[in-house]
Amino acid sequence: MAQYFGLGSDVPIEDSERLVADSLRQLPDDYFVLHHVAWQSRRNGREGDGEADFLVIHPRKGIVVIEVKGGGIDVVNGRWFSKDRYGQSHEIKNPYEQAIASKHALVDWLKGDLAISNVGIGHAVAFPHIDAVPPLGLVASKAITWSRADLAEPRKVVEGVISHWGLRANLSAQDTSRLLKLLAPTVTVRRTLVSISASSSNELFALTAQQVEALAGLRSVRGGLLFGGAGTGKTVLAIARAQQLSNEGFRTLLVCYNELLGDQLHAQFNDMKSLYATTFHKLCFQEARKAGLTIPSSPSAEWWETEAAELLVEACATNGAEFDAIVVDEAQDFAPSWLDALRCLFGPKAEQPFYVFADPRQELWGRNWANGADWPFTHQLTKNLRNTSPIAERICAVFQSNDHPSGVNGPAPMWRDLENPKNPEVDVIAVVEKLIDEGFGPKNLLVLCGTAKTASRLRSFTVGPYSFGLWGGNGIAAETIARFKGLESEAVVLLLDRSDEANIEKMLAYVGISRARAVLAVIGSGKQRNLLNWSYSAAVKSK
Structure with a gap:
């Protein structure tokens, strides 16, 4: 079977493309089939962008660009129309012109951006819902026009396109690998x-x-x-x-x-x-x-x-x-x-x-x-890929959003009511000590504060065998939420020591909570707990 590269899934969503994919998979194992491919090049005065429904690549025989058109087809005075499953007619672009444009863009891209010119490229159009395709004009010769019946013999029709265009190629293993690496949509x-x-x-x-x-x-x-x-x-x-x-x-x-x-x-x-x-x-x-x-x-x-x-x-x-x-x-x-x-x-x-x-x-x-x-x-x-599901649910609760958690299990986030508003470092040290006892340390534990003043003051303290310091330095990092935005840690102790307009408070907490991948402890007031909907059970599920 051919080596197949799909768009995130082995089964295309569109029925027409699924039928073509099922057929092309049956090609011999020295063929490569790519579904839903797009590329861009530096223009420098020329058009190099392109996309194709399918590419069929053979290191010795060349590349075939395939455009797929589902449903029924009508051509009226040179204008193309497609009929959907309900019999409704919709004007569409000429699929042969689309295939030709993609082919020329790919030729330019290979020569300009990959410096590959030793490969021939042809094109074909597949109509997987039509049993017998009628004559469609000079650009639609039989060799490059595939019906549902043709898809039953993928090797025959692909080699027919190769023969029709007189394609040849001399792609080395390195060329082929480089081409697939840049074109294959699975990443x-x-x-x-x-x-x-x-x-x-x-x-x-x-x-x-x-x-x-x-x-x-x-x-x-x-x-x-x-x-x-x-x-x-x-x-x-x-x-x-x-x-x-x-x-x-x-x-x-x-x-x-x-x-x-x-x-x-x-x-x-x-x-x-x-x-x-x-x-x-x-x-x-x-x-x-x-x-x-x-x-x-x-x-x-x-x-x-x-x-x-x-x-x-x-x-x-x-x-x-x-x-x-x-x-x-x-x-x-x-x-x-x-x-x-x-x-x-x-x-x-x-x-x-x-x-x-x-x-x-x-x-x-x-x-x-x-x-x-x-x-x-x-x-x-919409799918959370960073945080365990219990933390992702707390993130969703802040704004009661419908994002989907990762499905990765983990410990429930902890909430500690702030007992020392004037000296919040006391509460922070108490929580950090517990996490140190459970095996956390400077490499996987971080403290986030709402204000720079609190973070700076915390850095004058020690906890167990460690001191608090800047992120990237020695000891357990104590940083502000805003400064740490965009980064993450395995475990986070979040101190909500900043009082702002409610929406800003929620945004800061949302950012801080989401920095924790697996373990989260939040220190704040009862008012902040309510503001963040901490008791809210988000109606989310893994997708």
């Missing part, structure tokens, strides 16, 4: 959400079908918004998309707002020439220095909010285009003017890849990041 990536637990920071995991579908969707458009709740894998997908773009030859920028997350991403990709990761404001400083612009020695709050973006735009006029693609993580922390300023890094180029990942529930700074935005592609993630 496995290194877990790159920063973890204090060394044992889990290098864990490998396969993306869920929902994530693979989102990633494939992003590959078929040049801009889009992917949003979801805490723990749904947005940063993982942002990193995966940035890596894809880099591997495909784009000079790629991966940018976020949070300093700790930015530092970790920068260190992770420091050795990659075509992928640069940083924070928005560090990028502003860097480009301004490169352009020789004046940077204030003590920037004001107004400078951070508005003038930094203006300085970036000014610097771009001097420095020119710096990147071919941009991926923005934690975009809810950005102002619209910041996102506009980032586009200046493309220079005069149009339609460069620009992707945004966000969680509206974590919009702590009130910058109205999505104000006036119009995204060509949007996709929502």
